[in-house]
Amino acid sequence: MPPKVDLTKCDGCKAEEEPLCEQICPGNLMTLNDDGKAMCRESRDCWDCMSCTKICPQGAIETRLPYQLGYYPAKLIPKVGTNKIIWTCVDKDGKIERFIVKTRND
Amino acid sequence: MAMKAKLPESLDQVEKVYCETDILIIGAGNAGCFAAIEAKRKNPDLKVTLMEKAYIDRSGCLAAGMDAINTYLKKGKTIEDFIKWSRSQAGGLLREDLAIKVAENLNAPVEEWEEWGLPIKKNEDTAEYANRGKWDITIQGESMKPIIAEKVREYGCEVLNRVVATNYLLKDGRVVGAMGFHVRQGKMVVVKAKATIIATGGAAGIYKPYTNDGSDSHHQLWYSPFNTGAGYAMGIRAGAEMTTFEMRWCATRTKDFTGPIDTISVGYGTPMINGKGEKILQKRYAEWGGETAPRFIRANAPMEEWMEGRGPCFMDTTGMSDEEIKQMKNDYLNERPTYVLFLAARGQDLKKEPIEIYGNDPYIVGGHTASGYWLNSEDWSTTLPGLFACGDVAGGVPNKFVGGCAAEGLLAARGAVEYVAQLNGEIEIDEAQVEAEKARIYAPVFRLIEEGDGVKPKEMEERMQRLMDEYAGGVHQFFRMNEEQLQYALKHIKILQDQVKYLIANDLHELMGAHEVIDRLDVAEVLIHHLLYRKETRWPGWQTRTDYPEKNDEAFDCFVNSTRDPETGEVKIFTREYEQIVPGDRMKPN
Numbered sequence: 001m002p003p004k005v006d007l008t009k010c011d012g013c014k015a016e017e018e019p020l021c022e023q024i025c026p027g028n029l030m031t032l033n034d035d036g037k038a039m040c041r042e043s044r045d046c047w048d049c050m051s052c053t054k055i056c057p058q059g060a061i062e063t064r065l066p067y068q069l070g071y072y073p074a075k076l077i078p079k080v081g082t083n084k085i086i087w088t089c090v091d092k093d094g095k096i097e098r099f100i101v102k103t104r105n106d
Numbered sequence: 107m108a109m110k111a112k113l114p115e116s117l118d119q120v121e122k123v124y125c126e127t128d129i130l131i132i133g134a135g136n137a138g139c140f141a142a143i144e145a146k147r148k149n150p151d152l153k154v155t156l157m158e159k160a161y162i163d164r165s166g167c168l169a170a171g172m173d174a175i176n177t178y179l180k181k182g183k184t185i186e187d188f189i190k191w192s193r194s195q196a197g198g199l200l201r202e203d204l205a206i207k208v209a210e211n212l213n214a215p216v217e218e219w220e221e222w223g224l225p226i227k228k229n230e231d232t233a234e235y236a237n238r239g240k241w242d243i244t245i246q247g248e249s250m251k252p253i254i255a256e257k258v259r260e261y262g263c264e265v266l267n268r269v270v271a272t273n274y275l276l277k278d279g280r281v282v283g284a285m286g287f288h289v290r291q292g293k294m295v296v297v298k299a300k301a302t303i304i305a306t307g308g309a310a311g312i313y314k315p316y317t318n319d320g321s322d323s324h325h326q327l328w329y330s331p332f333n334t335g336a337g338y339a340m341g342i343r344a345g346a347e348m349t350t351f352e353m354r355w356c357a358t359r360t361k362d363f364t365g366p367i368d369t370i371s372v373g374y375g376t377p378m379i380n381g382k383g384e385k386i387l388q389k390r391y392a393e394w395g396g397e398t399a400p401r402f403i404r405a406n407a408p409m410e411e412w413m414e415g416r417g418p419c420f421m422d423t424t425g426m427s428d429e430e431i432k433q434m435k436n437d438y439l440n441e442r443p444t445y446v447l448f449l450a451a452r453g454q455d456l457k458k459e460p461i462e463i464y465g466n467d468p469y470i471v472g473g474h475t476a477s478g479y480w481l482n483s484e485d486w487s488t489t490l491p492g493l494f495a496c497g498d499v500a501g502g503v504p505n506k507f508v509g510g511c512a513a514e515g516l517l518a519a520r521g522a523v524e525y526v527a528q529l530n531g532e533i534e535i536d537e538a539q540v541e542a543e544k545a546r547i548y549a550p551v552f553r554l555i556e557e558g559d560g561v562k563p564k565e566m567e568e569r570m571q572r573l574m575d576e577y578a579g580g581v582h583q584f585f586r587m588n589e590e591q592l593q594y595a596l597k598h599i600k601i602l603q604d605q606v607k608y609l610i611a612n613d614l615h616e617l618m619g620a621h622e623v624i625d626r627l628d629v630a631e632v633l634i635h636h637l638l639y640r641k642e643t644r645w646p647g648w649q650t651r652t653d654y655p656e657k658n659d660e661a662f663d664c665f666v667n668s669t670r671d672p673e674t675g676e677v678k679i680f681t682r683e684y685e686q687i688v689p690g691d692r693m694k695p696n
């Protein structure tokens with residue numbers, strides 16, 4: 001489901017020609033609202049590929065699961081580096097797991 | 107900040123943009139990107155253009171990444187071994203002539219990807235790729251799409267992002283490019299090309315997914331929900347010959363998430379168990395090879411257990427070590443990262459609670475099963491002159507997956523480059539066809555302006571999905587169907603096709619949605635004809651006819667093909683013979 005946008009963090013990618021989350025989404029789902037902040041057009045149509053979450057320079061997007069499928073308030077947060085992603089996963093009871101995943105050869 | 111495009115208010119307000127190229131590739135996914143690079147390598151003087159509905163860096167199946175290459179010829183394995191394995195996995199039906207050439211080209215793209223930056227694990231002792239089952243290798247493919255997108259740009263290919271292809275340009279029966287619209291700018295785009303390669307992937311969203319709660323989980327699918335069968339539909343509308351649509355891709359996926367399970371089963375050798383803890387495949391499908399039984403058997407097994415009252419079913423992860431579990435989550439982060447979130451949201455300890463599995467909503471995907479364009483194995487051309495096909499949209503070769511789809515990209519590009527070399531004269535296009543397509547593309551916009559009322563693309567999509575689910579063997583029906591149900595489905599698909607004239611679109615995104623449902627309806631129509639024709643059950647699960655539960659080799663050990671007449675709309679179904687090249691029992695892997 002829906003990427004949840006933290007409106008206090010999102011700056012609408014003012015410096016970019018096109019907001020990065022809008023540019024990247026394979027489903028054409030991200031756009032800006034009238035206040036110039038990111039929003040998902042149709043939460044039901046998100047494939048939760050996390051491309052928007054990974055690319056946001058402000059870390060303003062959190063990918064949520066539909067509640068119907070998975071319980072609140074689990075989280076999965078990627079910190080994207082040049083050659084790796086550090087993933088932090090918090091389960092519904094607050095237990096934290098961390099993963100470091102290589103994404104490109106050095 | 108980018109300006110939002112306004113919708114045109116009348117047909118004459120629609121701006122048309124014309125481009126010209128040597129080779130047009132529709133769909134900048136895995137296969138399309140390899141095709142573009144290969145075309146440039148074969149002849150750097152050619153102009154190569156990609157038309158992509160999304161943005162090349164994260165489009166299609168590879169958007170979130172991949173954790174494995176499912177088909178790679180490891181040291182000691184021969185092409186013959188590969189054909190025998192693939193053939194038996196597909197229940198004995200595949201185009202051997204095509205599959206042999208795919209196998210010959212299977213490893214090169216993967217090795218190239220690695221050179222370009224894709225991390226692939228190596229076995230420390232042998233320095234060869236680390237194994238995952240017989241044919242798979244493990245990769246860390248989170249960035250494999252951005253990596254290949256960079257290469258496409260480096261090779262000097264032109265990329266038209268956010269252009270949705272809607273139909274081929276045709277001149278005297280030949281494909282001379284394609285038309286579509288820009289989903290951000292609202293313009294119609296007409297690309298004239300000497301040769302065209304279709305690479306739009308398969309079709310998701312024909313059937314209703316069981317995870318669909320009507321609110322936030324409509325796209326909780328395994329296959330990319332943004333691959334909506336456009337390439338099939340464009341071919342169907344132009345009269346191209348299609349093959350084996352009835353071999354649907356139904357698989358066992360993680361329950362409630364519809365995620366891949368090869369990561370668990372092939373990657374970590376976990377057995378499939380039912381609610382009673384019995385090892386289903388070993389107990390009931392031993393003669394099919396147990397845990398390595400053909401894919402349709404593995405798809406059907408858990409559903410049979412549910413029907414017999416022995417569900418739920420699981421991949422038994424309780425025997426895995428902590429290290430393996432951590433590694434498996436790592437793998438998922440490279441492919442479907444939110445599955446790790448799903449497990450966390452369930453608070454699930456995999457050593458105590460195994461991973462639940464279930465069937466998925468059926469997809470039409472030529473990279474897994476064999477549905478798609480009927481090809482010429484000389485040059486990967488389709489039955490429409492000037493048109494070549496590769497990847498999930500191309501038919502005849504099941505079990506292609508990432509490596510095989512990329513290999514087909516190379517093969518289709520070589521065919522197209524040679525075709526272009528022998529052409530003389532200018533390409534002409536038919537302006538009347540462009541005008542007609544313009545009216546067809548934008549009709550939902552003007553209907554809303556003129557009539558103020560009609561049918562939303564979503565409404566039509568949901569009607570179609572429920573119809574297909576209930577009457578054409580969807581997951582809620584445990585993949586089963588009969589003659590009467592299929593006839594009912596066909597009747598209503600026809601009604602929906604007639605109702606397309608009532609579609610309305612409020613913005614460009616919804617206009618794309620309208621064309622997605624129009625395309626899916628054309629795929630659904632042809633699919634039902636194929637399902638009706640095969641009066642037997644060849645692949646229980648993929649194609650289960652309750653009225654013809656047995657396999658009938660005398661009548662149906664062949665390919666079922668179709669064409670739809672562009673003038674009359676009539677779907678013709680016919681068969682093509684099986685051609686065996688690699689000797690041996692086609693049902694046996696060795």
Ligand SMILES: Cc1cc2nc3c(=O)[nH]c(=O)nc-3n(C[C@H](O)[C@H](O)[C@H](O)COP(=O)(O)OP(=O)(O)OC[C@H]3O[C@@H](n4cnc5c(N)ncnc54)[C@H](O)[C@@H]3O)c2cc1C
Pocket residue numbers: 132133134135136137138157158159160165166167168172173174175176177269270271272305306307308328329330332333334336337366441442473474496497498499506507508509511
């Ligand atoms: C979740 C998942 C996991 C998988 N896991 C594995 C695995 O571990 N190992 C493995 O080997 N294989 C795996 N596969 C299969 C493999 O990824 C695919 O078979 C293969 O990548 C398909 O390549 P393709 O180029 O045909 O399609 P894609 O890469 O999907 O490309 C199709 C492109 O066409 C574009 N397009 C669609 N419609 C239009 C249109 N109308 N106009 C313009 N452009 C359009 C799309 O946006 C997309 O970019 C997996 C697939 C999925 C979905």
Ligand code: SF4
Pocket residue numbers: 005009010011012013019020021022037038055056057058059060061
């Ligand atoms: S990428 Fe981030 S900062 Fe930019 S518009 Fe999207 S949410 Fe806002």
Ligand code: SF4
Pocket residue numbers: 001003024025026027028029030040045046047048049050051052053063
């Ligand atoms: S998670 Fe993927 S599909 Fe969903 S909005 Fe973000 S980029 Fe789009």
